[in-house]
Amino acid sequence: MQVDVVVGGGGPVGLCLARALAQQGRTVAVVERQPRTALAAPAFDGREIALTHASRRLLDRLQVWSRLDAGTIAPLCQARVQDGASPFALAIGGEADTGQPLGWLVANHRIRQAAYEAALDQPGVSVLDDVGVAALRRELERVVVTLDDGRLLHTRLLVAADGRLSGLRRQLGVGAELHELGRSMLVCHVAHARPHHGVALEWFAYGGTVALLPLVGDSSSLVLTLAPQQAAAMMALDPTAFAEEVTGLCEERLGAMRLASSRHLYPLVSSYARRLAGPRFALAGDAAVGMHPVTAHGFNFGLAGVERLAAALEGAADPGASPPLQAFARAHRRATWPLYAATQLVARLYTDERPGARLLRRGALRVAAMPAFRQALRRHLQH
Numbered sequence: 001m002q003v004d005v006v007v008g009g010g011g012p013v014g015l016c017l018a019r020a021l022a023q024q025g026r027t028v029a030v031v032e033r034q035p036r037t038a039l040a041a042p043a044f045d046g047r048e049i050a051l052t053h054a055s056r057r058l059l060d061r062l063q064v065w066s067r068l069d070a071g072t073i074a075p076l077c078q079a080r081v082q083d084g085a086s087p088f089a090l091a092i093g094g095e096a097d098t099g100q101p102l103g104w105l106v107a108n109h110r111i112r113q114a115a116y117e118a119a120l121d122q123p124g125v126s127v128l129d130d131v132g133v134a135a136l137r138r139e140l141e142r143v144v145v146t147l148d149d150g151r152l153l154h155t156r157l158l159v160a161a162d163g164r165l166s167g168l169r170r171q172l173g174v175g176a177e178l179h180e181l182g183r184s185m186l187v188c189h190v191a192h193a194r195p196h197h198g199v200a201l202e203w204f205a206y207g208g209t210v211a212l213l214p215l216v217g218d219s220s221s222l223v224l225t226l227a228p229q230q231a232a233a234m235m236a237l238d239p240t241a242f243a244e245e246v247t248g249l250c251e252e253r254l255g256a257m258r259l260a261s262s263r264h265l266y267p268l269v270s271s272y273a274r275r276l277a278g279p280r281f282a283l284a285g286d287a288a289v290g291m292h293p294v295t296a297h298g299f300n301f302g303l304a305g306v307e308r309l310a311a312a313l314e315g316a317a318d319p320g321a322s323p324p325l326q327a328f329a330r331a332h333r334r335a336t337w338p339l340y341a342a343t344q345l346v347a348r349l350y351t352d353e354r355p356g357a358r359l360l361r362r363g364a365l366r367v368a369a370m371p372a373f374r375q376a377l378r379r380h381l382q383h
């Protein structure tokens, strides 16, 4: 099979990229190891993705947004960050002047399903499911991709979009900075007695962070960052004991809580690839930049990368030629590295219980609460 571009990994980023490049008239093959049935109806995975205005615009253009059930999309009006029991809170958004939400919360499995449908509907995209990449051979003019089942794909450009522990990145000989953060993230839905008014709450407790992200109705996505043993203990509690523990942990912020979904655990690993592109290849999504979820930017960065790569390749006679790929790599690194580095710092600060770290946290929150900083952050999310 001969195509312009092979995208390795049919996650939300790989599928959006395939659609974006095919909209420019390219032929694209997506290679995904999950079977078609799992792509067509992905299981709930506990993740609620906070999407920025820029991400929504791109999802609109790719006709992914219109495939989401509007009744399941929750506006995020304000975010409040606190340090432990301190009454001081950094509030972003909710100022009377904008009338715009900061962003929207959409379940990851719904985004995946919509992205798969949009990719299937796009002429020029073929999805090869239930198969992985066994070997790669890069030549001057093309890449030869051998699939696990022996099929051969000939392409001008290979894009690795197979997640933060990307096997393709390794096969391409690209290193990555990997940080195992020694914490796990437990995510689930909770129903609560009091309304959230569209406000996301995040605070430091228990040697980790607790976040409540507003969903439709009187329910929220609970996100607990915990040491692995604590996380395992919370997973083992029966639903009633879990609800009691969580109600106590949330200190009555939203009243009594009830577990309203399955619980999911993610070990926290962040990663940043040493190169974002090279001869006849590029990296996309988490394979390029695997953000710590605390700043809710992983998928938003993934979509920004889709837009940048598509813009760099627009009109290029050869999509695997060096100049557009290098332009993409420079632009994507410039746009993502500062927030990646800052997020690593915040994540470390928020899991350190030494007195010095506590003082720094309080200081950092007060600096961040200055009007100029808050407005800049709000503009960034709403841009």
Ligand SMILES: Cc1cc2nc3c(=O)[nH]c(=O)nc-3n(C[C@H](O)[C@H](O)[C@H](O)COP(=O)(O)OP(=O)(O)OC[C@H]3O[C@@H](n4cnc5c(N)ncnc54)[C@H](O)[C@@H]3O)c2cc1C
Binding pocket: 008, 009, 010, 011, 012, 013, 014, 031, 032, 033, 034, 047, 048, 049, 050, 051, 108, 131, 132, 133, 161, 162, 163, 164, 167, 168, 185, 187, 266, 284, 285, 286, 287, 293, 296, 297, 298, 299, 300, 301, 302
């Ligand atoms: C708890 C949690 C909360 C989050 N919240 C947010 C948020 O609020 N906002 C935000 O922007 N981001 C958030 N993120 C990050 C977001 O989920 C990721 O950035 C996004 O899923 C990355 O998409 P991707 O397509 O790059 O990778 P993935 O979703 O990891 O998809 C990779 C795909 O590649 C396939 N694959 C892997 N290996 C192979 C192989 N060898 N061959 C073929 N296929 C392969 C996999 O099956 C998978 O389908 C969160 C993440 C977590 C864990």
